[in-house]
Amino acid sequence: MDFVYNQALQEKKNITKTGYRALFLLMQLIQQPLSRDELLAIFEQHPIINKDFSKDTITNTINTLRKAGCIISRPSLKTDHKYVLKSHPFHILLDKKHIDALQTFREGVISDGSWQQVLHLNNLYAKLAKLAGDEISADILKNNHPFNKINIDILNEIIIFIKTRKKAKFLYLSPENGEEELDFSPEKITFENQKLYVWGHNLKYDDFGYLRIDKIKKILTPVYNALSADDYKNSKQIIEVEYLLKGYSAQTFICNDDEEIIKTTESELLVKARVRNKFYFYQRILAFGTECRLMSPQSVREEFLRILKDIKAGYKDAG
Amino acid sequence: MQDNKINNAGYRLLQVLKVLIQKPLSVDELLSIAEETSENSYRKELVNKYINTLRLLNIPVIKEKSKYYILRGIDNIDFNESELSMIEMIKNSLPQIQSIDLKHNLEEALQIIERNFSQKTDNIIKLKQIEAAASKTNGRALCDESIKKFEKYCKEKLKLSLKYKNTLLNQIECYSIAPVKIIYKNQKAFLIGYHYETNSYKEFLLSNIVEAHQLPQISTVNISGSVTFKLKNRLAASYKLKEGETIIERGDNFIIVSNSLEDKDLILKRLIRYYGNCEILYPRTMKEKMLKLIEEMEHIYD
Numbered sequence: 001m002d003f004v005y006n007q008a009l010q011e012k013k014n015i016t017k018t019g020y021r022a023l024f025l026l027m028q029l030i031q032q033p034l035s036r037d038e039l040l041a042i043f044e045q046h047p048i049i050n051k052d053f054s055k056d057t058i059t060n061t062i063n064t065l066r067k068a069g070c071i072i073s074r075p076s077l078k079t080d081h082k083y084v085l086k087s088h089p090f091h092i093l094l095d096k097k098h099i100d101a102l103q104t105f106r107e108g109v110i111s112d113g114s115w116q117q118v119l120h121l122n123n124l125y126a127k128l129a130k131l132a133g134d135e136i137s138a139d140i141l142k143n144n145h146p147f148n149k150i151n152i153d154i155l156n157e158i159i160i161f162i163k164t165r166k167k168a169k170f171l172y173l174s175p176e177n178g179e180e181e182l183d184f185s186p187e188k189i190t191f192e193n194q195k196l197y198v199w200g201h202n203l204k205y206d207d208f209g210y211l212r213i214d215k216i217k218k219i220l221t222p223v224y225n226a227l228s229a230d231d232y233k234n235s236k237q238i239i240e241v242e243y244l245l246k247g248y249s250a251q252t253f254i255c256n257d258d259e260e261i262i263k264t265t266e267s268e269l270l271v272k273a274r275v276r277n278k279f280y281f282y283q284r285i286l287a288f289g290t291e292c293r294l295m296s297p298q299s300v301r302e303e304f305l306r307i308l309k310d311i312k313a314g315y316k317d318a319g
Numbered sequence: 320m321q322d323n324k325i326n327n328a329g330y331r332l333l334q335v336l337k338v339l340i341q342k343p344l345s346v347d348e349l350l351s352i353a354e355e356t357s358e359n360s361y362r363k364e365l366v367n368k369y370i371n372t373l374r375l376l377n378i379p380v381i382k383e384k385s386k387y388y389i390l391r392g393i394d395n396i397d398f399n400e401s402e403l404s405m406i407e408m409i410k411n412s413l414p415q416i417q418s419i420d421l422k423h424n425l426e427e428a429l430q431i432i433e434r435n436f437s438q439k440t441d442n443i444i445k446l447k448q449i450e451a452a453a454s455k456t457n458g459r460a461l462c463d464e465s466i467k468k469f470e471k472y473c474k475e476k477l478k479l480s481l482k483y484k485n486t487l488l489n490q491i492e493c494y495s496i497a498p499v500k501i502i503y504k505n506q507k508a509f510l511i512g513y514h515y516e517t518n519s520y521k522e523f524l525l526s527n528i529v530e531a532h533q534l535p536q537i538s539t540v541n542i543s544g545s546v547t548f549k550l551k552n553r554l555a556a557s558y559k560l561k562e563g564e565t566i567i568e569r570g571d572n573f574i575i576v577s578n579s580l581e582d583k584d585l586i587l588k589r590l591i592r593y594y595g596n597c598e599i600l601y602p603r604t605m606k607e608k609m610l611k612l613i614e615e616m617e618h619i620y621d
Binding site: 014015016018020021022023024027030048052060061063064065066067068069088089090091092093094095097098100101102104105107108110111112113117120121123126128129131174176195205212215247248249250252253254270282283284286287289290291293294301307308309310311312314315316 | 323324325326328329330331332333334336337340341364367368371372373375376378389391392393394398401402404405406408409418420421424425427428431432434435459460461471485486487488489503504505506507524526527542552554556557558559560587588589591592594595598599606609610612613614615616617619620621
């Protein structure tokens with residue numbers, strides 16, 4: 001804050017000088033940590049405080065601020081002999097009802113599925129945590145979102161890889177194999193079931209698949225060369241599938257990046273999907289239950305029926 | 320002891336500022352705060368002295384309707400353009416938000432946030448045209464017109480009789496529920512209710528509720544019956560527990576999870592996604608329901 005000296009008020013002299021001193025000192029510490037000598041030097045120049053200001057007065061003023069709820073560390077070697085203001089109770093704070101409203105708003109945005117927007121909102125909320133009255137509320141603002149386990153630096157690097165069409169080596173915590181190194185060429189990011197996934201060519205398994213971004217522990221190497229046509233073979237295959245949705249699934253349906261609605265009637269949707277990862281696609285279709293019918297191609301319908309048969313067999317074997 | 324000595328007059332001003340920064344106060348209220356920290360009583364002139372001191376420090380104290388309030392805090396926050404555009408996005412969403420409480424609390428929150436703007440932030444706003452972030456999405460689910468009504472039902476805690484459209488079978492179903500809360504997903508608003516007949520929680524898409532009547536009985540929520548399922552292999556290692564779930568057993572390559580909150584129809588659709596890596600163990604009725612669901616899915620292709 002810019003402390004403009006107000007001549008008119010000073011002339012009145014109807015102020016509390018000790019109160020002024022305490023607040024002025026607090027405002028100095030808000031701007032930066034200061035040693036006792038630095039504070040003395042500032043005060044010597046100050047037209048209102050300049051008189052009667054000793055080292056003891058600084059100690060008393062610091063004590064006064066502490067009693068009022070300021071957390072100020074003692075000057076030590078570690079703090080370069082400076083007073084460091086860690087927190088103070090003079091913020092205009094958000095109440096619990098405000099925090100809850102902001103959180104409900106974030107849930108609404110999350111339900112829209114725009115992960116970029118959620119990320120921006122998270123950045124804002126992290127800053128607003130300073131205005132939360134207690135640690136629980138601050139924690140809600142900072143962490144109560146689906147990306148709280150994601151390393152933002154890694155996510156930002158992945159976004160760059162996608163833009164520049166480059167590949168990289170990830171250290172990935174695979175649920176099956178534990179930590180493993182994967183050469184991966186990221187293509188897009190999706191946000192589903194409250195998780196962020198990076199899709200691309202997994203060169204180690206010659207597969208077009210996805211990785212959970214919160215499980216990418218490290219980007220091991222700088223960028224390799226851009227992906228060449230020889231880098232992958234099987235993963236290039238794309239199958240075009242059409243499926244029909246009705247009921248609740250049609251009402252709540254949101255297309256992903258590889259889908260488009262090609263026909264809409266009052267109660268049904270016909271969707272065309274470009275499938276590059278069949279496991280993921282069948283997962284999606286299974287979740288629609290009886291409200292979905294695969295229309296074409298026949299090979300996909302047959303494979304899906306085999307999956308249903310296997311799941312049923314698992315239940316029957318278990319008794 | 321010198322080390323603990325404080326200045327009482329300074330302390331009184333700080334206490335007054337602490338309260339004044341949160342809410343508007345009259346002269347009498349300000350005086351009583353000052354007197355709380357002392358055994359003395361003071362004249363009203365003391366308040367003038369405090370107000371002058373704060374103003375001299377450029378703290379903007381405003382008097383309105385015989386109450387003082389502080390327009391801006393003393394430790395303000397620098398917001399960058401991206402953060403300001405998100406604030407603008409929240410502001411632009413307000414007219415569409417249907418929940419009265421949510422709208423009101425967000426408006427208040429935005430006022431508080433603006434009172435914490437730093438000079439630097441003000442300058443950014445003055446110099447640049449801040450536009451709301453991507454208007455494509457801004458919590459569309461919050462705009463459902465029936466939210467207001469069902470939010471009121473949740474607050475009033477009376478039993479609710481619902482007529483609900485099953486869009487798959489194109490028929491109307493009747494439910495007697497305890498309304499619990501509104502949730503938002505897939506750009507839609509849903510009512511979570513405790514369904515007495517099945518002793519479980521159920522999700523209702525607000526736009527499919529054809530009719531709702533409050534009954535003159537207080538709604539009560541019992542402990543819902545849980546669904547227990549086994550997850551195997553890699554899924555067991557990577558599974559993230561949902562709200563209302565606990566792991567009741569953990570083995571070498573499996574976990575057994577108990578879920579007490581999820582809608583019993585929706586949990587089937589979620590668990591079937593896990594292929595053969597998931598098996599419902601209990602209750603038997605849910606296991607049978609899963610088998611029935613699979614068979615019905617197969618019949619679609621007969």
